[in-house]
Amino acid sequence: MSTHHSTTGPRLTRAVVHDPATGETGIRTLTLAAPRADQVLVRVMASGVCHSDLHIVEGDWPTDTPLVLGHEGAGVVEAIGPDVHDVSVGDHVILSWFAPCRRCEACAAGRAWLCGNTKAVSNTLPDGSTPFSDEHGEDVLPFLGVGAFSEYVVVPEAAAVPVDRNVPFDVGALIGCAVTTGVGAAVHTADVRPGDSAVVIGCGGVGQAVVLGLRTVGAHPIVAVDLSEERLELARSLGATHTLRGDDPDLTARVHEITGGAHHAFEAIGRPATIETLPGLLRAGGQAVLVGMTAIGAKVSIDPFDLADQGKSILGCNYGSSVPAVDFPRLAALHRAGRLPLDRLIGNRGTLTDVERAFGDLRAGVGLRTVLKP
Template sequence: MSITTRAAVLRHSTDRQPFAESRPLAIEELALQGPGPGEVLLRIVAAGLCHSDLSVVNGDRPRPLPMVLGHEAAGIVEELGPGVIDVSVGDRVVCSYVPSCGHCADCAGGHPVRCAEAQAANREARLVTGRRPFNNASGAELHHHLGVSAFSEFTVVSPLSLVPVPDDVPLETAAVFGCAVLTGAGAVLNTAVVRPGEAVAVVGLGGVGISAVMAAALAGAHPVIAVDTVESKLESAKAVGATHGVLAGDEAVEQIRELTRGGVAVAIEAAGHPTALSTAYAATRVGGRVVITGLPHPRHEIGVPIASLVAEEKSILGSYMGSSVPRRDLPRLFDLYAAGLLPADALVTSRSVPLDDINAALDRLHSGAEVRQIITP
């Protein structure tokens, strides 16, 4: 049995702007097949618009098309497929965009974001069950985005993608925990394992970067230096824990080195751009750690001086989804939010954006005017 749902469909990638005029995302009525074995029907309450979505729209991150976009979301469980025992109808949940099989070596070893089965499903734009439950008017399948496809009134997901949300956390805020907070905070707390008193720089102040700033302050880092090309974002970062703001440019590295007497112990690259990585690497002291969270176009490669890497004993660490274990880390992060120690509401710069306005929202995201806009299907 299927239901009808309105959804944002990307049929062709384009970087032609403004997106409000080129309208790469079409709002369509689709048929959504009900949940099969090991699947859940989810009513989307809130979906964050992330740079990873923009990267699919403009072609920086090629994906199979046509696709129902959106991967950062929270909602209500509406129906269970056969065999589902992890969640119940009525549960408030947040989505993780990397499900896990639970039994491979990486999952069993505490690294579910490396799950080969889940990564294959995401790469092939299907659920881990193998299905693509969205169909257009002619009955053709549409691709699923990172196991979520959140820019839709309803979607079908694996329960392995879901984590319960406490009653005291608003779903419009909980949505950003599934990507921005988990990735940024995880890069600081899990990948870099920042220690109290270590100097930290965060390069790129989108949702992931601001989350990294919050986590660095929470971890007791000092100073916490925020770096971006947009001056207003430096002030936003200071409001959530950054001690200094540095405008990205030719003098940024020198300023960071002066502030820290030689460079930071940890630099978080959160912009997904080679220039940001160069800044992060150059601003790191001898023996420091550079953590890369941004996902640029696949053609981009790392260019670092090998002699410096060896002689200065620097480390370059990749951090996918903050090296997180969602079912372990998200409850902890929700508790920190409820205690007032992780001000994630600061990420949400626009709430209740209608699905019909999503192309204009892409323009605002691209311009740097917004950190996280919450789409309300």
């Protein structure tokens, strides 16, 4: 049963805002509306810095409205609207950036990641509104319907998934995006079987989570590819049996020497040039999985004869083909049981003022996941 909590109305919150009109990104004080209907007020305790946030800053994903950045977060429920049924005040929750409607054909079929009614990709709440406004009363939208780089957020109930209170908030934040996407890519999207061979291109937060997912299901061998020695070392410790540098001119030949041609090849960067290499890494009947998000409108060149002749497949992966309400608690339980050492994916910790440093690491392709505490 939900515990209702009356609110005193709007509140102020510090948040990282990107303004596309000026190109500036910085901390501003915004007004946050009280939760209505099936909405939930969450005090954000940790938020991860994802490459998707950088896509906004770099203009890869165009927007004409100021956005509160951040979509990978965890926190504590402080208030709920009158129509909330499954979330209570005091719950520890992980935020989902793809809040499903729970009613469309895809949701009814258990494929929430394909929900056709979600407004998250429009950077609004389900009713098309935003809870954020600036000092002039102008709308500021929550990135992917969350806006996790803020002290507080208001999200729909479907975007606040309760988990065990013993799950650290920084680990919970990573489950909200990188971990669910990466582990899900191996477990759900690719449906990797024990003994299948796999190669992972890009060992940032999502790529490392793919490695963890592959190890969990018993893939072998697992080849991790990156330009960062730090990231390759972590991949080895998390389950990669082999590591290769992405600038190795003989990369394709090396992968074939190790795997005989991989059953699965995952691209976790979102670079067209890297995506184009995937089919060449596969054996006949193998599948390439696109996990990293490219800039909108990016194009790649693929040899269709090779795909048809060799029976190879290319799979798109959105949110690890996962259902947050089901998969967030499962991943959290696996971490608590010592089966998924998710804390090892965390690199730097900081506050909202450290977001530019985190973006710098993402641009340079170095370091591990940065987690901010508002």
